[in-house]
Amino acid sequence: MIMKKFLLMSTLCALALVGCKDDSEPEIPTDIDYSGLVLNEICGNDGNASEEDWIEIYNTSNTTINLNGVKLVKTDEEGVSEVIYTFGEGATIAGKAYLLKVKGVDFTQGISNTKSVSITLQMPSGKDIDKFDKDAEFGDGGKHEVGGSYSRIPDGTGEWTVVLKATKGTANKVTEPEGPSGIDYTGLVLNELNGNKPKYIELYNSTGRELDITGVKIKKDDGDIVYIAPEGTKIQSHGFLVLLSDQADYSTGFTSGLSAKKSVKIELLSPEETAIDVFKNLTDAGEEVWGETPKYNGETEGMAYARKDNGAEWYMMKATQGESNSTTAGLSTKIEW
CATH class of the missing domain: 2.60.40.1260 (Lamin Tail domain)
Structure with missing residues (x-):
């Protein structure tokens, strides 16, 4: 009988210990739906x-x-x-x-x-x-x-x-750098577009002076601005600036893709968004509809849309990333729109 009472008391004590809670250890909240x-x-x-x-x-x-x-x-x-x-x-x-x-x-x-x-x-x-x-x-x-x-x-x-400018506690946005006042962009041109690898847009300064292009923009297909030149971006006289596609920020290129298999419109704009230059590859039906089968298909590897002799008429020709387009290698029919 004494043994039974002892076993019963032991069991009750063990249950009491199991049921005890250490109040010094706070409960971990249960996970919920954190979508968003x-x-x-x-x-x-x-x-x-x-x-x-x-x-x-x-x-x-x-x-x-x-x-x-x-x-x-x-x-x-x-x-x-x-x-x-x-x-x-x-x-x-x-x-x-x-x-x-x-x-x-x-x-x-x-x-x-x-x-x-x-x-x-x-x-x-x-x-x-x-x-x-x-x-x-x-x-x-x-x-x-x-x-x-x-x-x-x-x-x-x-x-x-x-x-460049944080938006602490408010909606995030890209702060556009202010372009220098009184800049004449005459002579700044779109010079080469390559929709094959590596995909890029090349700008050329045909003038006899260095150009500060801070705030200059590129718009694609009558839609979004895909490039804004960061503060201090300059192109030397008769120099080139190569902008790579699909970049995370403007220091290395533009944010969209570029396909040689689709009709496309690329506009070069001043910081105030007035036109500086434009390139168009219309549809095979000659229409200004973007993202369709193009009139001039540039998918041949090693070829690009480029201006012969830098800044002149557009042709399909051998890609010359960051270099002069004076070569006539692979020159095709003149690109017109």
């Missing part, structure tokens, strides 16, 4: 007194999202990860709203603008919601200028882009 929650803009600082480190989160949905337990995780150049901020109970973000977390206010760790760094938005369980990896987006050594940032354009859904 993204990292939207990030600013890093490397010792500049006028610059802050901050992270902008954006809710692309129309619904308020509960952020309780959601974390911001930083991974540095050594691959060391640490939680730099955790949202507490009651934290939310409204639909289509922006939310900022700033160094010195919300977290203490810095965000490097020159070294490898990644910022991850995580669920309470540690699963990733969204991630920004600077090297993956912009390569080793990629950085933004003082006053700029890494931004998604358009908000929440676009590609990561380096912008």
Whole structure:
């Protein structure tokens, strides 16, 4: 009988211990649906007194999202990860709203603008919601200028882009550089277009002076502006500027593709969007409809649409990326529109 009582008491004690809760360990909130929650803009600082480190989160949905337990995780150049901020109970973000977390206010760790760094938005369980990896987006050594940032354009859904002017807590946009006043762009021309690999647009300065083309634009197919010359972009006298296709930012080229198998219109515009030059490859029916079968099919490898003798009439001819088009190799029928 005594033994039975002892066993019963032992069992009750064990159950009591199992049921005990350590109040010093807070409960981890349950993951919910975080659809629409993204990292939207990030600013890093490397010792500049006028610059802050901050992270902008954006809710692309129309619904308020509960952020309780959601974390911001930083991974540095050594691959060391640490939680730099955790949202507490009651934290939310409204639909289509922006939310900022700033160094010195919300977290203490810095965000490097020159070294490898990644910022991850995580669920309470540690699963990733969204991630920004600077090297993956912009390569080793990629950085933004003082006053700029890494931004998604358009908000929440676009590609990561380096912008000259940060838009902290507001809609992201590309800040267009202001072109120098009083510039005469006569002599600046579209000189060569290659829709084969490597795909590029070549500009040529036919004048006897250096041209500052800051703010000069390229428009494609009567639609979007696909290139804006960054501040300080210059082309020397009788020099060339090659702009590669499908680039993430304007420092290396334009943001759209370029196909030798489709009709296309390329416009070269001043910063105020007045016409400087234009190239057209109409449809095979001679119509100004873009993205269709072209009148002049330039898919032959090694060939491009180019101006004979630089700046003159257009022909299909041998590609001469960044060099003179004076050669007549492969010269075809004159391109007209």
